[in-house]
Amino acid sequence: MIGRAALVLFLALSSAALAVNPDEILADPAQEARARAVGRDLRCLVCQNQSIDDSDAGLARDLRIIVRERIKAGDSDSQIKDYLVGRYGDFVLLNPPFKPATWLLWLGPLVLAAIAAMVALAFYRRAGRRAPERPLSEAEKKALEALIKDQG
């Protein structure tokens, strides 16, 4: 654990500089593009908050190669992710799946926005009740003018 704790201190960054290597790249550009997209969603476990695409750690490289092998073998993106989730758990996914444990995460921003909207609504409603000096609408102005004319 000691060694791993020390890892967190910048080391991950320093090794990050050379991620995807030429010898890993697939010949088929479409497959390679898929591998990149998948790689960006997978967390490099040893270096914490980096994707395997951004990391030079040995494990990240192994995982990149596995992703590419699976793509070549015809696996779908979700099959590849499932394979790794089966071994490392949801932790390996940088894009957390939508499930009970992450409902609050994914719906949170919506809830927050809704709260913000409600606060604004309440604010304006209260302001509306307190507003005695609301300017007159066109119709009201006309009505007022008509009244004045009548009296005058």
Place this chain on the structure above:
Amino acid sequence: MRHWKYILPLVIFAVLVGFFVRGLDLKPAEVPSPLIGKPAPALNLKPLLDTKPGLADADLKGGLVLVNFFASWCGPCRIEHPLLMDIAAKKIVPILGVNYKDKPEDAKAWLANLGDPFAKIGVDFDGRTAIDWGVYGVPESFLVDANGIILAKQIGPMMQKDWNERFLPKIKERSK
């Protein structure tokens, strides 16, 4: 309570602090294994030493075993090594060694130097077996029962405390 709105920020903050207090004791860098309680992945590795066999799936079906991933270049492996030697000497449970991404000659010298606690040692040269087992660094150890089910996992060096609290009770329970 007319002024509940003004108390709300304080309440939210208090909840956050609760999580932070809890968080100070958590290990955010440790990845729990989804394999616990599930059948151990395949294990077919060539032997490291001429004198000891390598590893095969059958090795996980004979009784309780401790599968330990180690490497000569790994500092923390040295920390747990005396404990592994002790476990082997007391014959508590056989230890199956998986030599992770190592040079065979280095591994041999390391074992000759520090002692060899392993019943069998397989060579995981490209680290594939480790990934199958959900290993993300060495050392890591798995306790596997006679049916090949993973009972417990240690991430990082096995310390006496971990061994006594999480591994020994399970071993005693099974060997009753």
Place this chain on the structure above:
Amino acid sequence: MIAEIGHYALVLALFVALIQAVLPLVGAQRGDAAWMAVGSQAALALFLLVGAAFGALTYAYVVSDFSLANVAQNSHSAKPMLYKISGVWGNHEGSLLLWVTILAVFGLAVAAFGGNLPPRLKARVLSVQAMISTGFLLFILLTSNPFARLAQPPFDGNGLNPLLQDPGLAFHPPFLYLGYVGFSMAFSFAIAALIEGRVDAAWARWVRPWTLAAWCFLTLGIGLGSWWAYYELGWGGWWYWDPVENASFMPWLAGTALLHSAVVVEKRDALKTWTILLAIVTFSLSLLGTFLVRSGVITSVHSFASDPARGLFILAMLVATVGGSLVLFAVRGPALKGGGLFAPVSREGSLLLNNLLMSTAAATVLLGTLYPLFVDALGGGKVSVGPPFFNAVFVPLMVPMVLAMAVGPLLSWKRGDLAGVLMRLKLALALAAAAAALAWLVMGGQPKTLAASGGLALAAWLFVGTLVEFAGRLLLFRAPLAESWTRLRALPGAAWGMAITHASMAVLIGGITGSSAWMEEKIQVMKVGETVMLAGHEVTLTNVRDERGPNYLAQRGTFVLKKNGQTVVTLEPEKRSYRQPPRPTTETAIHTTFWGDYYTVIGDADGQGGYVVRLYFNPMVAWMWVGILMMTLGGIVSLADRRHRIGAPVRKRAAQPAAT
């Protein structure tokens, strides 16, 4: 000896801070002018003492005094002088010392320039500042003493991580801290206002410049960090939604909201309670960042070595500072009543919308950053929240924000005319549509181009909308040019500042969109003499040779970039191996143009005469850096507004001597 003086100065500073925390506060309560006046003198003493401590540590770094544990761990005699000095704040203890030093500078600034503040307010502000100082000084002295001596000093130091030996990063932390700590001013003013039970336009006028200054520093600090990541890490990324980045981004979002809500308080005497809360939250988020980075609660790529004892201490400080202020808010907040009224469609309404979106954004970032902790603490296992999440939720929040940014400034106060404003923005709408269409056509209609087209349309909308607003102020093309010129010269700094910052946001969005959508990369093995095509240019590796730097060895590659056979530029990236600590780094070589950066990295030799190279074309990246610089500049211009100038009311008073 000097280190001991530094340590002693810190101890003395703690006592001075305690005096400054207590006496002025009590004095303000009792109306005792002498006790209140202690605040200013104490602030000066505190500054001198903390400054002395900071100077002592800097001196130890400059002369490489390895008998100090801190210097031995983080410096090395062969390091260039700039990095010896920046090494002072490149570690936990030193960075905390920088924190309190900056805190003392701000405290001194209140004492020195706060002559026009009501004495009670000033005394209370200084007292709150000193309370924060006390906490940090205790933290340093009890858990993180930078002056600890080693019994057996090593012959040389461990050195600073070579990645950090970089000009961009040398200045990144100081600016960041100037921002974080600068927000303590708004916080102290908010607490003082809560104690006093009064918030008015004058209060907002005092708070705004401080907040604005802090915001400028923070903007520049974040920008420097991002820029550093871009050119130093070697794969062209500039923002990773890492917890540490988020820790700096949350106060920025909250601070931006605060700047806008303070305008409403100043002009219309509304949103007072909300502004007070924002001031508290903004600084709280700064403190939270400190906690997250140093406690080990959240995993991050870059964080200080964590220590549970320190984590507990910062948490205690967080509870005291934030908890204390929120209790005060709960008790005194309801007393801050009323204010001007306005309709949803109005200038104030748009500023409120900004606040709601910014706060939601800040809360969202907080949620994403802390979510792994929440799940783990509740026994739900480990989850990761990475860039895909943040991008997915952040963009939808920013779109309405940017749409409104062009509209808001055109609305009048109290009640605006949305239809009329939209008529004035016809040009912006047309150009936005044109930008989107152009992007779509030029880049070929792929699905990912759709998002990029949208991004560029937003950028064009905001930029042109801002210009329309600015031109409107000058009555450009509606009045004679001479009159527009006169109006231009009379335009207040705040108007300039707003136009520049809003336009800078457009430039920034353009850069983010371009660099995210159309990046081109070539990762391959190249032999000397080989040529590859990159974004319509021929890139030839002409040479690779070894170089020797002051504390590293380097392998330097030479790339010649040609367009149609004409040499455009020669780029020389390096792969360096530092001696102490022994660690490789990549030094990219970048050719920046208006439309994009040609970004080259040289890697290891493959043993067969080839080298691993990474060549990128990163479109419009320079727009981001220009955008951030413009944003900072806009803040500074606004800060220079005469109405904000701290001495302005004093001069007014001096002009009417008869009154006193």
